[in-house]
Amino acid sequence: MSVTSQTDEKMDVLQFRASEEYRAQWCKQLYKNIYIRRSVEKTVLYYGGNTEDAEDVFQDCIVALFNRIFKDVEFSFPENISAYFSGMARNIYLSKIKSASRMSIAESEFASTDFEQNPVVKNCGNFAELIYSQSTESCKRVLMYWSAGYKMMDIAKMMNYKSDMMARKKKHECLQKLIRVMKGNPAMVKKILNDE
Amino acid sequence: MMNDELLRYFDKEMSEEERLSFESRLETDEALRDELKYLRAAHLMADSFIELETKETIQKIKAPELQSEKPGSFFFKATLIIGLALALLLTVKLFNKDGDAKSYENIEQLYAAQYTEPIWPLVRGEQDEISQAISLYLSGDIETALSALNNLNSPEAEYWSVEIWVHAKNFKAALEILERLKIEDSRKERINLLMSICQQAIQLE
Numbered sequence: 001m002s003v004t005s006q007t008d009e010k011m012d013v014l015q016f017r018a019s020e021e022y023r024a025q026w027c028k029q030l031y032k033n034i035y036i037r038r039s040v041e042k043t044v045l046y047y048g049g050n051t052e053d054a055e056d057v058f059q060d061c062i063v064a065l066f067n068r069i070f071k072d073v074e075f076s077f078p079e080n081i082s083a084y085f086s087g088m089a090r091n092i093y094l095s096k097i098k099s100a101s102r103m104s105i106a107e108s109e110f111a112s113t114d115f116e117q118n119p120v121v122k123n124c125g126n127f128a129e130l131i132y133s134q135s136t137e138s139c140k141r142v143l144m145y146w147s148a149g150y151k152m153m154d155i156a157k158m159m160n161y162k163s164d165m166m167a168r169k170k171k172h173e174c175l176q177k178l179i180r181v182m183k184g185n186p187a188m189v190k191k192i193l194n195d196e
Numbered sequence: 197m198m199n200d201e202l203l204r205y206f207d208k209e210m211s212e213e214e215r216l217s218f219e220s221r222l223e224t225d226e227a228l229r230d231e232l233k234y235l236r237a238a239h240l241m242a243d244s245f246i247e248l249e250t251k252e253t254i255q256k257i258k259a260p261e262l263q264s265e266k267p268g269s270f271f272f273k274a275t276l277i278i279g280l281a282l283a284l285l286l287t288v289k290l291f292n293k294d295g296d297a298k299s300y301e302n303i304e305q306l307y308a309a310q311y312t313e314p315i316w317p318l319v320r321g322e323q324d325e326i327s328q329a330i331s332l333y334l335s336g337d338i339e340t341a342l343s344a345l346n347n348l349n350s351p352e353a354e355y356w357s358v359e360i361w362v363h364a365k366n367f368k369a370a371l372e373i374l375e376r377l378k379i380e381d382s383r384k385e386r387i388n389l390l391m392s393i394c395q396q397a398i399q400l401e
Contacts, residue, residue: 020249027253059254066250118244126374130388131241132248140249143242172203178238184399189237 011077016069017150018158020141023066030062030081039082040089047093054089057096061088071148123191131181139174146171199231206235255381303365303397310393314359314386326356333360351378358390367394367401 015022030036037058044054065088068075078084120128132140138159145155152164152171161167182189204210205218222228300306316330325348333341342360345353354373361370371394379387 023249024253024256027250028257031254031257059251062254063247063250067246070246118240118247120240120244121247124375126377126379126387126391128241128244129248129379129384130391132245132252133388134392140245143238144245144249147239147242147245175203175235175238178241179234182234182237182241185395189234192237192240193233 011069013069013075013077027062027066030065031058036082036085039086043086043089044093047090047097049093049097053093053096057089057093058085060092061085064088064092070144120192123194124188127185127188131178135174135178138170139177142167142170143174143178146175199228202228202231202235206232206239259381300396300400303400306393306396306400307365310389310396311362313363316359317356326353329353330356330360333363338364351380355383355387358387362390362393365397367397370394371398 011026012022016026040058040061041051041054044057045051049057065084069077135143141159142155145158150158152167155171156162156164156167159167159170161170201218205215210218222232300309316334318327318331318334325344329341329344329348332344338360342357345357345360354377358370358373358377361367361373370390374387374391374394377387
């Protein structure tokens, strides 16, 4: 993948979903892109934020975009990525100040909630990170695909399994392990489900 | 063993007839409802993985930048080395039977296998407030030490409160702080270790 200063390059969405390495390359490309960063910064500063807020929002934008590409099969990579980031930055920043009650009711009506943080990350972030960091790579992948609603046939293809039966078996095995961990932490489960 | 029917229900793989019959069972079977609850939580957990992966990637991209900002910092290097050493020591795997709390008969065994005492930030001469609080703890006054750290109201002070609670084996108190603690990258491994110990210890209690 060549890295250009403007992201006029097209993302291969299927490869994005199939490969963590490809996602990491894109993450780096977007994160280092000065044009996108500036468009986010400009937006956040316009709405009264500072450069620190802009950095946070910029990272949230990347997370939100990656979530969307990974989970929404209908999603196609935006033509004008800087404009897309600027729009996302506006929504994310306004949502942030809305939740921090730093905005009037009239203004808050413009704050879209298109960036909904996962309740697990929001309520039990450290616990989620612990589970994530201690899961095997194959379990992470199969569970990510399962939770995003991928078909077993597609999961098998992306994970280079010979059949969807193998993918199903792997999903079952990893899910069982994950549920065992969950059962060992009922207080966390309560916190996770409370926000649903 | 996970209930296959439950998974098929959750994944919407049942026929309409099967689904209705399963739902009527759910109404009367509390254990089955409980299993469904854990399955929903597991689904949400798995759903967070892409977000966690992206955040981790961003941190990795940022790490060299942060490192170059403070290349000469002794504390930074020391923390990094300790972090790496702890990462090697961290043999706890939730997905591995060795890390299962059930492998240990009591907290003492768990401690011996997994816990390593931190390098307490004690400085000679003029002491900062955190060092002073830790000195108090190490001399036996846990109450004043924790109260002093609490008054500082900073992530650094909260981190050292966790170290004290874990050292004093009050895992619930430690876990409570750990859940809200903002973690620095250099401390990620240490925090993961402490959190893992607390969770296993609570199961053993």
